[in-house]
Amino acid sequence: MENLPKIELHVHLDCCLSYDFVAKRRKISHEDFIKNFVAGDSCSSLTDHLSFVRNELELLQTEVDLRDAIIDLFNQFKSDNVIYAEIRFCPLLHSEKGLTPEEVVKILNDAIIECQELYNIEANLILATLREYSPEQSQLIYDLAKKNKHKKVVAIDLASDEIKYGIGNHIGIYKLAMLDNVNRIAHAGEVKGPESVWETIENLNPSRIGHGVKSIEDSKLIDYLIEKKIHLEVCPSSNLKSKIYPNLKEHPINELYKRGVSVGINTDGRTMTYTTLNNEYQNLINVFGWEKADFLKCNINSISASFLDNDKKERYIKQLINSYR
Numbered sequence: 511m512e513n514l515p516k517i518e519l520h521v522h523l524d525c526c527l528s529y530d531f532v533a534k535r536r537k538i539s540h541e542d543f544i545k546n547f548v549a550g551d552s553c554s555s556l557t558d559h560l561s562f563v564r565n566e567l568e569l570l571q572t573e574v575d576l577r578d579a580i581i582d583l584f585n586q587f588k589s590d591n592v593i594y595a596e597i598r599f600c601p602l603l604h605s606e607k608g609l610t611p612e613e614v615v616k617i618l619n620d621a622i623i624e625c626q627e628l629y630n631i632e633a634n635l636i637l638a639t640l641r642e643y644s645p646e647q648s649q650l651i652y653d654l655a656k657k658n659k660h661k662k663v664v665a666i667d668l669a670s671d672e673i674k675y676g677i678g679n680h681i682g683i684y685k686l687a688m689l690d691n692v693n694r695i696a697h698a699g700e701v702k703g704p705e706s707v708w709e710t711i712e713n714l715n716p717s718r719i720g721h722g723v724k725s726i727e728d729s730k731l732i733d734y735l736i737e738k739k740i741h742l743e744v745c746p747s748s749n750l751k752s753k754i755y756p757n758l759k760e761h762p763i764n765e766l767y768k769r770g771v772s773v774g775i776n777t778d779g780r781t782m783t784y785t786t787l788n789n790e791y792q793n794l795i796n797v798f799g800w801e802k803a804d805f806l807k808c809n810i811n812s813i814s815a816s817f818l819d820n821d822k823k824e825r826y827i828k829q830l831i832n833s834y835r
């Protein structure tokens with residue numbers, strides 16, 4: 511699987527710093543890196559899991575660090591043979607040392623353009639607002655997404671803890687996004703049940719759902735996702751780390767896939783979950799006996815649900831088919 515091309519749509523920049531990146535900035539042993547940056551087995555919930563982001567964010571507050579984090583992530587894409595990725599981040603979380611959110615977007619935008627050339631891997635950016643943010647904070651992020659729509663920014667996302675916070679503060683920007691033709695995705699159905707996915711679909715009208723795995727508990731919702739071609743960005747190991755499912759065997763990815771939902775395979779937070787895309791694929795082979803054809807289907811699902819234009823999608827689909835056959 512390692513040499514086969516892959517698409518990744520759900521990956522957070524601030525959850526993916528490698529040990530090398532961290533060790534260049536802090537005197538830290540590999541053991542301490544695991545302790546402080548990787549969510550351990552004692553992590554008991556999504557809230558607990560999310561608390562590990564803090565250490566990574568501290569290292570993402572300057573132009574050089576942000577640029578290097580993109581290079582770091584492209585190196586990880588290279589080892590996984592990712593050919594196209596959509597990288598998400600929240601522009602308001604990188605201003606502790608004086609960068610403005612606008613500068614943050616520009617730095618990441620330029621770093622991606624530079625890395626695309628160097629690595630021959632294509633990527634775009636998704637701007638995420640957080641559930642705990644006010645309507646004004648969300649508006650700021652939305653304005654940046656709209657302003658950078660013709661650069662590398664392809665969509666808005668709603669992230670963070672769905673147990674603790676609702677979606678009410680963000681309905682306004684999603685309505686604007688619909689009017690302005692800005693692409694929309696949102697995290698939902700990760701911890702809370704199908705009602706959270708329904709609420710998100712009805713109010714935010716996203717074309718993709720981050721996680722959405724709890725949809726499996728409602729067959730009407732499954733039918734709806736299939737009918738409306740709403741894609742689920744599934745991140746199996748991430749859900750295990752945050753104790754949503756006890757093991758992969760009990761994770762619904764296989765059932766969602768078999769029932770015909772458009773699912774893709776993603777890492778979410780490569781550092782926090784301590785995983786790679788190759789690792790995710792290997793786990794699916796080991797536990798569900800997935801074969802090349804299954805991975806091809808999931809990658810075609812992902813590229814079809816990406817925010818690339820149709821010509822590019824077709825080109826990638828051809829490349830995937832040629833490589834997997």
Ligand SMILES: [Zn+2]
Pocket residue numbers: 520522669697720778
């Ligand atoms: Zn996520």
